[in-house]
Amino acid sequence: MYLYLYDSFLVNPKYRKIIDRIENRIMALSIDGKVTRLTIIKNAREIVVEQLKRGIETVVVVGGDELLFEAASALVENRGVLGFIPIESNSQMAQILGLPIGEAACDVVSARRIQQMDLGKINNQYFLSSVVLGSNNVKIKCESSYAVDPLKSKLIKVSNLDWINFSLTTHKKIIKKEISNPADGLLELIFEQSGGFSLPFFKKKAYKKDSLFYVKNIEITKAGEEEITLTVDQTKIMKTPATIEVAPRVIKIIVGRERMI
């Protein structure tokens, strides 16, 4: 049984046509199911947990990355399969998971190419994508055995399923890593310094990737007086102290043939 979780922004009439096309394609593929339209007062996580108890086996997010992240955290421990029909072309997760935008993604859902993936866990809350902190005023301990002093780092990222865009030239080879691996039982810990390439008309700060660690467990505490803010899955805000660990292969996600992972 399928549950289609419609993102709250889809109430905007400009999405009516694309929703009609998606619904027609779902019917044609015989993968129709229950539809829940989210509003600002409905909690996606609670809905998913409730519907799984009622026998839903596949939850399909129709909308944006943020809702996908929220649904993923409710689907842990393999209690169901997560699908995604991205609506907007700037979806990072659509690109990584190899999903076309709009009704074409219905065919991917129907094909049910399922990949078992890790999730990250920060202070016992699950995350799918990453945790980011924009300060070097922290103490970082990995695997309870070594400390990484961020020194000049401007941005620190713990990634489970996200772009890492790391490249390094050594005497022997060029190392390039685009995406973190969400099925290796490890998290990528990335340190970035200022000084990367940026075009003058982009106001966004440019950072240069400096260091990359593969870890299972990270403890982050403040180094100064003030607690440091961490952004989880691009939206949720948490403060130090934080314990971040990997939860290996706890979620099943439908992926496309063109996936980057």
Next chain:
Amino acid sequence: MFDKDTKIRPEDAETIIGEGVKVEGTLTAFGNVIVKGHVSGSVETKNEFHVEEGALIEADTTAQDAYIAGEIKGNLKIGGKIELAKSAKIDGDITCRVMSIEEGATFNGHCAMGNTISAE
């Protein structure tokens, strides 16, 4: 349909320690280790250990193979081959099976060679 489980290849989990961080403690890496920055304590990998020019290692290291172009203060236990580049500077003992030293490298310590030594 599930994808088959895949074993992590050393090149897929390469630890890269850049100039912008300092590592202290016991680092046990899953894959290759490439250092451009500063490490103190101990390093262990069953794969390759690369120390780039300008890097400083104040640690005992165990690895399968090694390429050293930076400075090392500590002992190296290498299961296979160690290469010292001309910019290498080592204060410590080396245990390895095969060694190559480029002209200009500095090595102050004892060297034991020829036996098969496991990096584990």
